[in-house]
Amino acid sequence: RAKDAGRNRAVVYEPSMGALVRGRVELDRALRQAMGRGELDVAYQPIVDLVTGHLLGFEALARWNRPDEGPSTPDVFIAAAEENGLILPIGDFILGRALDELLTWRSTSPREISVNVNVSGRQLQDPQFTGRVLAALAHRDLPACSLRLEVTESTLVGDDAVAVQSLRDLERAGVRVSVDDFGTGYSSLSYVSKLQVHEVKIDRSFVAGLTTRPEDHAIVRATAAMAQALGLDVVAEGIETREQSQSLVELGITRGQGWWLGRPLPASGAAELVGQLWTPAVNVAMGLPPAP
Numbered sequence: 001r002a003k004d005a006g007r008n009r010a011v012v013y014e015p016s017m018g019a020l021v022r023g024r025v026e027l028d029r030a031l032r033q034a035m036g037r038g039e040l041d042v043a044y045q046p047i048v049d050l051v052t053g054h055l056l057g058f059e060a061l062a063r064w065n066r067p068d069e070g071p072s073t074p075d076v077f078i079a080a081a082e083e084n085g086l087i088l089p090i091g092d093f094i095l096g097r098a099l100d101e102l103l104t105w106r107s108t109s110p111r112e113i114s115v116n117v118n119v120s121g122r123q124l125q126d127p128q129f130t131g132r133v134l135a136a137l138a139h140r141d142l143p144a145c146s147l148r149l150e151v152t153e154s155t156l157v158g159d160d161a162v163a164v165q166s167l168r169d170l171e172r173a174g175v176r177v178s179v180d181d182f183g184t185g186y187s188s189l190s191y192v193s194k195l196q197v198h199e200v201k202i203d204r205s206f207v208a209g210l211t212t213r214p215e216d217h218a219i220v221r222a223t224a225a226m227a228q229a230l231g232l233d234v235v236a237e238g239i240e241t242r243e244q245s246q247s248l249v250e251l252g253i254t255r256g257q258g259w260w261l262g263r264p265l266p267a268s269g270a271a272e273l274v275g276q277l278w279t280p281a282v283n284v285a286m287g288l289p290p291a292p
């Protein structure tokens, strides 16, 4: 009987497991070919001064347009790339593209402008990573301070010796480091302050509840106060309403990003925004709804 039950269970689970593995093998194969086929792309979401409305820069976000399946979400394919190691070439590709765009933005922007690039723990653990980042900057004659690397809390908490050294070397060279999705992991500001970090990005889950959940408001307020006391820059992500933007400014958070300020744009759209005198961000500063 027990054997029957075991066999039954196997009958129930095996096909779906097989499908799962096949799906994963297929995803890995498709991702491996994606770069060579030009299917990978980068979108750029504006980062804005919430008070003046000035465009401060963009966050580079990976995009993958699969020919038959349509766009695939980075949460899924970046996680796969981290597991199968493709994050190293993909990460280099994204960085290179973002720096190329930064170069053109800087030639037309009336102000200093920077780019944020997400990096995964796997990249920081690569002893050659720092060298490649600095070479990519030098190759384009870009100042190191115009690049911010976004790392998540879990990456920092990993305590990997090479990763910690990478952060130190990058900071020494002038590259800024930003803690992404801050507040969702287990790290504290006191821990983060011991690392070579310049900025925390308050996770959008807190911003979402800012004007409706007193708890979220308290978390954002306390995080902002502590971060500022520690000399860290604070950026809010996921700003979807004008009320959220105003509430952040009242708490002393003057830099942010979110759909209300601007969706991720293709490179052409980002370049256009840099050259515009009247940006959606300017409308924000004037208390007007952002331009479509």
Ligand code: C2E
Residues within 6 Å of the ligand: 045, 060, 061, 062, 063, 073, 074, 075, 078, 091, 094, 118, 119, 120, 150, 180, 181, 204, 237, 238, 239, 240, 257, 258, 259, 260, 264
């Ligand atoms: P993230 O770095 O926290 O990026 C912010 C995500 O929030 C982006 O999702 C962005 O499109 C989305 N977002 C921006 N504003 C709003 C808003 O107002 N409301 C809401 N609901 N969402 C907003 P996306 O592009 O799907 O990227 C998801 C995650 O994938 C990123 O989260 C990041 O962790 C990862 N990722 C994306 N590109 C890269 C990359 O080049 N390298 C690495 N390592 N990870 C990447």
Ligand code: MG
Residues within 6 Å of the ligand: 059, 118, 150, 180
């Ligand atoms: Mg990010």
Ligand code: MG
Residues within 6 Å of the ligand: 180, 181, 201, 203, 237
């Ligand atoms: Mg984030």
Ligand code: MG
Residues within 6 Å of the ligand: 181
């Ligand atoms: Mg995120």
